[in-house]
Amino acid sequence: MRQNPARRTALLDAAIEVLAREGSRGLTLRAVDKEAAVPTGTASNYFADRADLLAQVMGRTRERLTPDPAELAGTMTAEPSHELVRTLMLQLVERMRRDRSSHLAMLELRLEATRRPELHTELTRFLSAELDANTDFHLGRGLPGDRTGVILLYLAMLGLIVDDLTVPELLAPHRLDALIDALVTRLLPRKTA
Template structure:
């Protein structure tokens, strides 16, 4: 059967919505068809199995969560200092607000990966590669700090994201901006980096 790439993307986006709302146990072909508003049996024509659906959904989430290059280019017009790192982290939190379902679905996939070795291997490889790309990007753009700075920043921001998405009232709705400021201030070294300087 010839498959329509736009239909596949719509089905995978529907799977993300189901995963974010219902969790991994609710992610069925029938639920995806209903969410996408397509005839029953459509999703099963596009995915060989439920495992295939999970893997394709993970890839689609990764694509959706990638930052907009134009926005990054605009942000990177600023000096390479702590304020720029704060702006980048605030942009991350803004993207979470814009695609809450995508981030919640990724959390659900992480939990499901604890029970599915193949999914765990795929997510580990993808997220490790993303982390290393973030380290390379941070250093390559001359932002303050070193590899450890980026790893600790990643861990702190991941904790903030989980808290914000799952139990937002613990910190309060207006706390995120101040917490991002505090995280960057405590983790990222002070001072301005100039192009060409080493980490």
Template sequence: MRQNPERRAALLDAAIEVLAREGSRGLTLRAVDKEAGVPTGTASNYFANRAQLLGQILRRTRERLVPDEGVLTGPLDTATLLRDLLARMRRERSVHIAMLELRLEGTRRPELQEELARFQGAELEANVAFHLESGLPGDRTGVVLLYLAMLGLIVDDLTVPELLAPYPVEGLMDAMVERLLPERPEGRPTP
């Protein structure tokens, strides 16, 4: 397998675009080559098979969705973090659509389902730990509920934005934070 990290990243970015546009049935090594504008057979030099490609797409999506360090420094506020998350998802729409395709493909491929569960489980745990260690309001259950609510909002925002058109999305996010992560009356977060 080839080891050129820049070429591998470019092939994975091309794979994300193919997956988002064509779905999992359209994702072939040949389609990745074509999208990346490289000679036929290049992707097969980097990925032994489609299953390996799917696993590496999963990791690449997270590399592309990491928040800017500036967002995570200084005083934190949950609503600001959520606005940044939605902005990143809108900016990297193909990445999130590709993740949805990976989830669907995981329903048909048990090995991918296991990898998704491990990967996303670790990511969720890291997000919960970050939230709680940062002293933001709410408890573990509230943070998980907020994750689930935001996942639904993001899916609708990216796939059927007309559904949310009558509702100001920022207002919905503010209401989620207020209702799911309430502060104690004295201003201290709930345990």
């Protein structure tokens, strides 16, 4: 296996684009080579097989979708509140819109995992770790809500993002910021004294 990190990243980015555009069936090592504009056979020097490629695509999507640390640090200077959670959710949607391909690739991986038990196991582990990390971040920062509310917010935002990615006309008549505000308010009730 080759060890050039920049080339590996370029191949993974190409795989994400192919997966988002062509779907799981279109993702081959040859298609990755073509998308990355590298000689045929290059991807096979970096990935043992398609399963290895799919597993590494998951990690790369995490890198691409993780908030910029400086931007997040700036956002987190605000007091923990519903307004801060609302801001974080709006930033999540903006990241999704800026990198639509990564989200579509993850949707394709979810679908592929229903047909491939080994990918299902890996994706379950990956998404469980993501959910745990996001929940721990939320609760650890003293943001409103309990563990169940945060998980419900995750599920609601996932649905909102899927609709925004796949049938944006469905949500077009609604103000996205108002929908997110309602989600945060209803799913993370204010503490009563």
